[in-house]
Amino acid sequence: MNKEMREPTFFVLMALLSGPKHGYALITEVAFLSDNALTLQVGTLYGALDRLQKEGLVSQSGSEIVSGRHRRYVEITEDGVNALEAESARLRSRELRVTAMLTQRRIGFAS
Amino acid sequence: MNKEMREPTFFVLMALLSGPKHGYALITEVAFLSDNALTLQVGTLYGALDRLQKEGLVSQSGSEIVSGRHRRYVEITEDGVNALEAESARLRSRELRVTAMLTQRRIGFAS
């Protein structure tokens, strides 16, 4: 079975769904997507990017220099989208089951 | 902000919703709850139990000897239930957002 995908990794892939981005843009995008609940750390980000590239879930999408600042773009691959979908389904089934159990427990208390 | 709860930890708390259990029973219960998708490792289990007890999310619920075998029971606390509920809500919002983005991306491709 596949390993669980951690939260920062999940959000990185999610942020790339709307198009290729460079590292720094991913940090602000993840903050937005998580309603500021998660601050993507730089160490986490570049580590995750290397790992995801090795796994084929993201790929380099060119680099440019914008007003003197270097930008490296990455994009999500088809495998990356599939992995996100699989993880999403996994979260969903977990969430549904725990919600059912929590509800049943509350009913049990009430009766 | 609170840290993410890892999958094995999540399932341990979830398995305890239906009542106090001892370690070994948790292994079979987690396998059942996850449709055999997750095999809770012994090292993970007893490590998690120690940690969760220190955090006050589970508590010792007596121990007995059944047919010569030692059993230590643990039960989930109110804080434990609350933590599970919070994590469940977190998963849900993540899942909803990523599903929306995945759908939108597919629509974008179709048009």
Added chain:
DNA sequence: ACGCATATTACGCCTACCGAGGTATCTTCT
């Protein structure tokens, strides 16, 4: 007698994340 299920504990490794540091350019404010 042997293997299997039950039941707990201990120990070291691995991996992703965290935190803090460094480099460099451009803009804005004083």
Added chain:
DNA sequence: AGAAGATACCTCGGTAGGCGTAATATGCGT
């Protein structure tokens, strides 16, 4: 001009949780 802050990247050591395996012990079925 100088300082501060936003933009943009990289690296490295530490930590936490999970993984894997071994050790220990009893009871049951073949």
